[in-house]
Amino acid sequence: MFKKVIGLFFILALALAACGPVATPVVEEPATSEPTESPAEATEAPATELSPDIEAKLVIYDYGDTNDEAIRREAIARFNEKYPNVEVELKFNTITTWAEYLQQLGTQVAGGDAPDIVHLATEGVKMAVDNELAIPLDEYIASSPDGQALLDDVAPAMIDSLSADGKLYFLPAAWNNMMIHYNTKVFEEAGIERPSDDWTWDDFIAIAQQLTKDTDGDGKTDKWGFAMPYYFFGVTPWLYSNGTAAMNPELTESNLSDLAVIETVQFLQDIVYEYKVAPDPFNTDPNASSTLFASGDFAMAGGGHWPIQFYMANDFSDYDVLPWPQNKEKATVFGADGYGIYPGSENKELAFALMLELVSEETLAETVSAGVAIPARRSVAESPGFLAEPKNAQLFYGSLDYAKPVTAPPEYAEMSTIFMRWLDKVMADEMSAEDAMKGADEELKALLAK
Amino acid sequence: MSITVQAEPKKQHRSLSDKKLEAITGYLFILPTVLGFVVFTLGPIIATFYFSLTKYNMLKPPQYIGIENYVDMLADLRLLEVSRNTMVFSVSAVSLTIVFGLLMAVALNQNLLLPSFIQNIFRSVYFFPILVAMIYVAMIWQFWFHKDLGVINYYLGLLHIEPIRWLGSSQWALVSIIIVYVWKNVGFSMLIFLTGLQNINKDYYEAAELDGAGSLQKFFGITLPLLSPTLLFTMIINSINAFQEFDSMIVLTGGGPGDASRSLVLYIYEKAFRSFDMGYASALAMVLFLVIMILTLVQLKLSQKWVHYE
DSSP: OHHHHHHHHHHHHHHHHHTGGGTOSOOSOOGGGSOOOOHHHHHHGGGSOOOTTOOEEEEEEEEOOHHHHHHHHHHHHHHHHHOTTEEEEEEEEOOSOHHHHHHHHHHHHHTTOOOSEEEEEHHHHHHHHHTTOOOOOHHHHHTOHHHHHHHHTBOHHHHHHTEETTEEOSEEEEEEEOEEEEEHHHHHHTTOOOOOTTOBHHHHHHHHHHHOBOTTOSSSOOBEEEEOOOSHHHHHHHHHHTTOOSBOTTSSSBOTTOHHHHHHHHHHHHHHHTSOOSOOOTTOOHHHHHHHHHTTSEEEEEEOSTHHHHHHHTTOOOEEEEOOOBSSSOOOEEEEEEEEEOTTOSOHHHHHHHHHHHTSHHHHHHHHHHTSSEESBHHHHTSHHHHTSSTTTHHHHHGGGTOEEOOOOTTHHHHHHHHHHHHHHHHTTSSOHHHHHHHHHHHHHHHHHO | OHHHHHHHHHHHHHHHHHHHHHHHHHHHHHHHHHHHHIIIIIHHHHHHHHHTTEEOOSSSOOEEOTTHHHHHHHTOHHHHHHHHHHHHHHHHHHHHHHHHHHHHHHHHTOTTTSOHHHHHHHHHHHHHHHHSOHHHHHHHHHHHHOTTTOHHHHHHHHTTOOOOOTTTSHHHHHHHHHHHHHHHHHHHHHHHHHHHHHTSOHHHHHHHHHTTOOHHHHIIIIIHHHHHHHHHHHHHHHHHHHHTOOHHHHHHTTTOSTTTTOOHHHHHHHHHHTSOOHHHHHHHHHHHHHHHHHHHHHHHHHHHHHOOOO
């Protein structure tokens, strides 16, 4: 019996180890336990002039899809023309979620294998600053004409979204927002004209109702007015256009018990259960809804610039974009991404030079052809290449006049999942908007109090 | 005389070194396993225990906070729901897998009914799902379960049953995941049972037939008791699997709506890698480890009462 128990212990231990996540943290003491170089020290660096013969190695921690990787490699090649003796290692992750990306970055840092350059987005800026993953760039920009030219070419809202405490931590590269995509052919066939850019929630519902149909008469809806984007970033514009947000502007307190938040959540439930213009949002995975949007089964969908890559690949061009409909104010959400310098980097100035190449006009122009994101530079976003498709493509960059950055406290990952988990119950028609948001509010407050 | 005296110690010496050599060889043989265990299993377990006593987000060094993480568990309402889900899921998934696996094995074991090549086809077909990664299986089931476009609701509709929100309602989400688990794992249990069945000596059945036993009597009097060691093995393997079910939940429901289909392991994963609360996640993992160990020991202890070794 004793042997059996021991054997069993081994089996269990193995089994537990097999459930991976729990057991994988690196046992080694993390390298971050050494105090990282202070920002003050870093700011002294830019004074020195970089020699083209400089010999060094730079590591970039980066993410994106395969198109992005090719674009990055070309930018690195251009950098190497100026600095041929610098070896650049691109650690590229094809990831799907922020959490996954940050987790891998965390593991790398913990394992003592920290990069020089980190690619991050608005969602992670406060978290990164809190955890000393990046240094302020203001001094580097001040001493670099190219850096200043970049900032002059970028909308102020975007710079804010990559800053913390008034300091810029990441050089803006690209960004995305939320717009309403509509199928122009479906609108045309139903005799519906494009609404004004200042359209309201009511206009939106009225149009969606006209386009929701049971075409084969089997008693079930088969053409839907709207495919609801169902993730935190995609739900946020409803909150913003109702004059509210998940947290207070300082990002220190929960705002989920706000009446306007409850009203918004109620509206989302109504879209599915009262007006019945969108199918229940569970498991409508974004790719499937892009396909169904292109096939005309969904007359409208919500998304940023990223679905356009899919439309282009499928030769679909019967679409255009509209600003988000408004209730209390015209608003939508956006999030930017950019490159920052890791505090432990030994070649910060060189890293900054490489970052400038990664966000150069040339590099950003290439991202335009990939179709995924909106370039950070206004000059590139107003180029014929970017404006080629759809008809109102200028609305993307134009939205920065009224768009607000995604609510991103240091606890972004947990905050957004709390909200979505409680919203689930509302969207499953199992809980009232009020009860759900009260529950979410309590949980978020407890989290922030930790 | 002198020769024997000389020979004696020599012989003793040789046999000692033989023993030592044998021992060393033995240790060398188990060394890779022991090393593997220490590095890949014991080490992580000790590390997990250490992290469970800290506040650690992977980006900053861990900070020792004593048993605070364990105290936090007592006030964690979500923990209650995900533990309940895990119990409901494990008990139903394991019992259904075993019942169906056994029925299928018994059916396939009726040599007279089907020619052997058809039996082989059935065996392969039933075993096939276990070979496919859960992530793909779950993606296909996701289409089947879809409320408006899914195959299952289409056929239910033909029977005039209202569409069921398989994945979008708290009532059905966990049931859907149990169905997928059983579908995927039943083939493995069937195969193990089939091997067990084929090991049962035919003489017992002949003797029982001579005594006039019917097929039910034969099943409960001979098959089941002689299959009990196999049953125990299947139970333990399935329980451990079910306790760790994770990927089907991520793909099918993401644990939702709310926490309706979130298991403890998924909860631990999310605490660790979505919230970066490695300390709390480690504490949960330690508790899960103890629970699985205790449950398995209980299963083994109870098994002495019902498992018969031939």
